[in-house]
Amino acid sequence: YKPASTIHIFPNFLTKSTCSKLIKRCESLTTFETLNSNHVNFQTPDVSLLDYPDVMEEFEKEFRSVYDRAREAYDIPIKPYDEFDDGRLGIEGIPEFGSEFVVEPYSSSPLSFLDLFVVKYSSSYPELLPHRDGSLISFTIPLSDVHKGGGTMFNNLDNDDRILTYGDKAWGEINGNVVKGNKGNLILHSGKMKHAGSPITEGERFVLVGFINVDCKNKGLFEACKNYGRWDGLEKRLKDLKGTGRKLSRSRKWGNFKEGGMRGGEFTYNVDRIRKGIEGRLKDAEKGRNETERFFLEECNGGLEFD
Numbered sequence: 001y002k003p004a005s006t007i008h009i010f011p012n013f014l015t016k017s018t019c020s021k022l023i024k025r026c027e028s029l030t031t032f033e034t035l036n037s038n039h040v041n042f043q044t045p046d047v048s049l050l051d052y053p054d055v056m057e058e059f060e061k062e063f064r065s066v067y068d069r070a071r072e073a074y075d076i077p078i079k080p081y082d083e084f085d086d087g088r089l090g091i092e093g094i095p096e097f098g099s100e101f102v103v104e105p106y107s108s109s110p111l112s113f114l115d116l117f118v119v120k121y122s123s124s125y126p127e128l129l130p131h132r133d134g135s136l137i138s139f140t141i142p143l144s145d146v147h148k149g150g151g152t153m154f155n156n157l158d159n160d161d162r163i164l165t166y167g168d169k170a171w172g173e174i175n176g177n178v179v180k181g182n183k184g185n186l187i188l189h190s191g192k193m194k195h196a197g198s199p200i201t202e203g204e205r206f207v208l209v210g211f212i213n214v215d216c217k218n219k220g221l222f223e224a225c226k227n228y229g230r231w232d233g234l235e236k237r238l239k240d241l242k243g244t245g246r247k248l249s250r251s252r253k254w255g256n257f258k259e260g261g262m263r264g265g266e267f268t269y270n271v272d273r274i275r276k277g278i279e280g281r282l283k284d285a286e287k288g289r290n291e292t293e294r295f296f297l298e299e300c301n302g303g304l305e306f307d
């Protein structure tokens with residue numbers, strides 16, 4: 001494995017015109033005036049593209065190739081979800097929540113978006129404080145470059161040893177511990193490394209941010225991170241939906257949780273059961289049963305190196 005502390009940069013991942021198109025599209029959907037409460041602890045003025053299937057479709061090719069680059073960067077094999085699923089998460093019909101909440105348990109890719117959103121930083125919201133994401137893998141793609149300051153700060157980045165670029169070396173610049181990639185660059189990093197949105201001092205900064213979920217059998221911490229990260233958002237969505245008669249389902253296409261109607265092969269989520277599953281995963285991970293688990297435990301899950 002490459003160290004989880006490596007920041008992977010793919011220059012010119014999106015063309016400049018795709019970046020502008022995406023900003024325009026988002027501005028037609030929101031004024032970016034309110035904070036997105038889906039991100040429980042670190043809210044940003046953003047629009048979640050997962051709520052807009054037509055946008056997901058319009059940029060499908062680009063979004064899908066994020067998965068390809070993530071697999072390349074983190075050596076993630078392509079396998080159907082069924083092969084990984086050992087059933088321990090306990091997704092099955094349990095009456096507690098009634099049939100109000102349903103999910104589709106299968107996904108054809110080990111990767112899926114926990115969230116995918118465009119943030120707008122401006123004088124009214126110039127920065128995002130240091131945090132870890134719920135996701136094991138996260139990414140940012142700068143969509144604009146007409147601002148001063150900005151960029152993504154990584155707590156423990158004191159030189160560019162941790163940066164791995166692919167192809168074109170002219171990716172942008174590093175100032176202290178702030179990575180300021182050029183417009184359209186894909187910057188992949190572990191969500192478990194502490195990072196922040198560095199303050200902008202002038203102009204506006206649009207950035208596409210994604211939280212990537214990783215499914216992988218018998219890799220305790222993969223699972224722990226996955227479910228731990230998923231928990232906040234899922235719990236919030238369940239709360240919001242309770243009593244409304246609306247349903248929560250898992251989109252087959254993108255593997256993320258979405259509001260939606262009933263589809264074939266669905267199961268009911270039992271919240272306590274999921275919580276138990278998550279706790280079990282975390283315990284397994286703490287025991288460090290195998291090399292992979294130890295690796296992620298030490299390197300990814302808040303080891304001292306990352307504080």
Ligand SMILES: O=C(O)CCC(=O)C(=O)O
Binds near residue numbers: 196207
């Ligand atoms: O603005 C950035 O570069 C980082 C954004 C971020 O970390 C997040 O939205 O979770």
Ligand SMILES: [Fe+2]
Binds near residue numbers: 131138195
């Ligand atoms: Fe983040």
